[in-house]
Amino acid sequence: MSEAKKxxxxxxxxxxxxxxxxxxxxxxxxxxxxxxxxxxxxxxxxLQAPMDGKITAVTVQPQAQVNKGDLLYSIETKEKKYAHExxxxxxxxxxxxxxxxxxxxxxxxxxxxxxxxDKNDILVLEHVKGTLP
Amino acid sequence: MEEKHGMTKVVAIxxxxxxxxxxxxxxxxxxxxxxxxxxILGQKGWLVKVLHLNYILxxxxxxxxxxxxxxxxxxxxxxEEGFRTTRxxxxxxxxxxxxxxxxxSLAKVGxxxxxxxxxxxFGTILFVMYYGRFQKMDRSLVxxxxxxxxxxxxxxxxxxxxxxxxxxxxxxxxxxxxxGFGIASMFISPFIGHMLHLSxxxxxxxxxxxxxNSGQVLATCLAYNPTIAPGTAVAxxxxxxxxxxxxxxxxxxxxxMWYWRAEAEAEHVTLIGIIKDKFPIFIIGFFAMTAFxxxxxxxxxxxxxxxxxxxxxxxxxxxxxxxxxxxxxxxELKAAGGAPLKVGLAAGLCKYALxxxxxxxxxxxxxxx
Amino acid sequence: xxxxxxLDPSTDTMDEALRFATEKKAxxxxxxxxxxxxxxxxxxxxxxxxxxxxxxxxxARDAEITSETDIIAKxxxxxxxxxxxxxxxxxxxxxILLELTEGKYELLxxxxxxxxxxxxxxxxxxxxxxxxxxSVYLIRDNQSHRSASDVxxxxxxxxxx
Numbered sequence: 260m261s262e263a264k265k266x267x268x269x270x271x272x273x274x275x276x277x278x279x280x281x282x283x284x285x286x287x288x289x290x291x292x293x294x295x296x297x298x299x300x301x302x303x304x305x306l307q308a309p310m311d312g313k314i315t316a317v318t319v320q321p322q323a324q325v326n327k328g329d330l331l332y333s334i335e336t337k338e339k340k341y342a343h344e345x346x347x348x349x350x351x352x353x354x355x356x357x358x359x360x361x362x363x364x365x366x367x368x369x370x371x372x373x374x375x376x377d378k379n380d381i382l383v384l385e386h387v388k389g390t391l392p
Numbered sequence: 393m394e395e396k397h398g399m400t401k402v403v404a405i406x407x408x409x410x411x412x413x414x415x416x417x418x419x420x421x422x423x424x425x426x427x428x429x430x431x432i433l434g435q436k437g438w439l440v441k442v443l444h445l446n447y448i449l450x451x452x453x454x455x456x457x458x459x460x461x462x463x464x465x466x467x468x469x470x471x472e473e474g475f476r477t478t479r480x481x482x483x484x485x486x487x488x489x490x491x492x493x494x495x496x497s498l499a500k501v502g503x504x505x506x507x508x509x510x511x512x513x514f515g516t517i518l519f520v521m522y523y524g525r526f527q528k529m530d531r532s533l534v535x536x537x538x539x540x541x542x543x544x545x546x547x548x549x550x551x552x553x554x555x556x557x558x559x560x561x562x563x564x565x566x567x568x569x570x571x572g573f574g575i576a577s578m579f580i581s582p583f584i585g586h587m588l589h590l591s592x593x594x595x596x597x598x599x600x601x602x603x604x605n606s607g608q609v610l611a612t613c614l615a616y617n618p619t620i621a622p623g624t625a626v627a628x629x630x631x632x633x634x635x636x637x638x639x640x641x642x643x644x645x646x647x648x649m650w651y652w653r654a655e656a657e658a659e660h661v662t663l664i665g666i667i668k669d670k671f672p673i674f675i676i677g678f679f680a681m682t683a684f685x686x687x688x689x690x691x692x693x694x695x696x697x698x699x700x701x702x703x704x705x706x707x708x709x710x711x712x713x714x715x716x717x718x719x720x721x722x723x724e725l726k727a728a729g730g731a732p733l734k735v736g737l738a739a740g741l742c743k744y745a746l747x748x749x750x751x752x753x754x755x756x757x758x759x760x761x
Numbered sequence: 762x763x764x765x766x767x768l769d770p771s772t773d774t775m776d777e778a779l780r781f782a783t784e785k786k787a788x789x790x791x792x793x794x795x796x797x798x799x800x801x802x803x804x805x806x807x808x809x810x811x812x813x814x815x816x817x818x819x820x821a822r823d824a825e826i827t828s829e830t831d832i833i834a835k836x837x838x839x840x841x842x843x844x845x846x847x848x849x850x851x852x853x854x855x856x857i858l859l860e861l862t863e864g865k866y867e868l869l870x871x872x873x874x875x876x877x878x879x880x881x882x883x884x885x886x887x888x889x890x891x892x893x894x895x896s897v898y899l900i901r902d903n904q905s906h907r908s909a910s911d912v913x914x915x916x917x918x919x920x921x922x
Binding site: 465479482546551571669720 | 799801802803804805806807808809812813814816817819820821824852876879881882883884
């Protein structure tokens with residue numbers, strides 16, 4: 260049998276097992292890159308509104324130190340939830356806590372502000388190096 | 393064709409991959425935002441609100457247009473190697489989807505998924521075995537169609553073919569049938585889901601059970617709701633997908649045993665041997681990600697880290713799906729015919745409709761997580 | 762006159778090509794192409810992991826080789842020495858067009874539908890007619906309504922023996 264006939268070219272990899280392993284390697288690189296980037300390279304993060312709603316209270320001031328779990332602000336939002344097979348919509352107030360310890364650099368939102376998900380900035384947090392904001 | 397090695401192989405990937413990245417960049421940066429504001433038939437955002445188009449569907453459609461219109465049915469040599477990375481990206485995306493779950497949440501939904509899937513898998517296998525015999529189909533082809541319709545479509549057909557000595561030409565027809573059905577349901581299911589006001593949980597459960605070719609389950613869920621987060625269609629659909637993928641070696645074993653039972657010279661197969669040969673090990677990566685997520689190593693839910701991780705995931709899926717679209721040749725699908733088409737259509741339609749009825753009757757709108 | 766016969770399982774096409782070549786006193790070359798596009802045909806399938814797809818592609822390749830042996834034997838039986846037989850591996854229509862260009866043939870004879878490898882799922886004649894640089898003689902293949910190709914039949918036969 261000639262080599263040309265023997266050649267069963269799968270992918271850029273020799274077999275799917277290689278492809279599986281390559282995918283695992285690729286994921287490891289991607290995940291580690293994201294974690295290292297967020298933990299060590301990004302100096303601070305801007306927290307944006309996680310949902311549409313109205314800010315009811317901002318409990319932190321610029322330059323304040325916060326610990327993981329501390330309350331940052333509260334937001335009033337419409338929550339859609341299935342209950343008893345029907346979609347219920349009710350107004351709830353959600354408390355947003357710090358995901359990591361750090362220092363508040365600035366606060367852009369104030370109580371009463373209407374905010375849109377991923378559009379409005381709430382505050383800027385400088386997280387402790389090595390933690391995931 | 394000259395075989396490439398080492399760096400030449402890596403360099404050969406670049407043009408096709410760059411083309412996929414550029415396509416996705418244009419779709420996400422220009423086309424998707426334009427769709428939300430474009431006024432068509434007097435309605436702002438008609439393409440999104442009525443056609444439910446999003447970057448996932450656009451990616452698949454773009455791939456299909458490249459292959460079928462721009463390139464007249466064949467991926468050109470310069471792009472070939474790059475497009476071959478499509479499976480790598482989707483597998484990587486699937487592994488990263490593992491981060492949407494914790495071990496507890498998997499355990500909660502996994503029970504429902506396993507029950508539904510196993511009932512439908514073996515129900516469909518028995519249906520195809522009966523109907524195939526009724527259609528006087530070749531036994532080996534019955535085996536392939538039973539695997540294809542029962543569990544994971546093309547992947548199961550491919551895994552079973554050598555074991556039951558099916559004719560490659562018949563398998564080609566079976567693949568066209570199963571893939572054609574998968575693609576049709578990928579475009580139709582979101583409409584039905586929106587029409588029936590299915591929750592993300594119900595939609596994931598339905599398409600995860602009812603779509604013939606598992607390759608399209610993820611894409612269908614993302615087409616229904618492109619958000620990648622816990623509690624979305626893709627988070628539920630993927631659990632169904634993983635259960636299906638894990639069951640492939642067991643289904644292959646079952647069908648191989650059934651096939652050789654009636655043959656004079658039985659081939660010696662063992663379940664361990666089949667698992668060793670056929671188990672898709674990338675699924676281990678999925679569970680590893682779930683374990684890391686359960687241990688809180690990937691950042692807290694709602695954190696900027698998790699958000700970035702999901703953005704990376706959405707780009708990885710987008711790239712993979714452009715490639716998937718480009719591997720669909722409509723002319724080849726149109727050639728589907730013969731007994732595989734009859735049996736595939738009967739099994740596929742029954743499964744699709746029955747899964748919807750079961751989900752509507754027994755799966756609550758509220759998810760367990 | 763130089764004629765190229767694209768081989769597929771159709772013996773009617775082989776017979777007609779030989780008759781035509783004899784009548785025209787032409788040189789007849791037969792070309793068998795092993796289809797290497799099974800990988801692309803299953804390229805969308807990302808769920809297969811480990812050895813599944815490799816096993817399948819090897820299985821399909823073995824079927825191609827069995828088919829090659831049988832079809833060439835059938836042709837040899839009809840034309841023991843006078844005809845040249847060539848083989849190639851790749852996308853079937855591409856290889857036929859390449860041979861037409863390189864061999865400077867004046868006529869291509871092939872079956873329609875053309876049942877070589879995955880071309881049974883494609884329109885080989887349509888592609889060839891659009892791009893061929895010579896005349897094309899299509900012979901209606903009356904066996905093409907069968908769903909099982911000779912490729913598969915032969916593979917099963919070879920396993921049985």
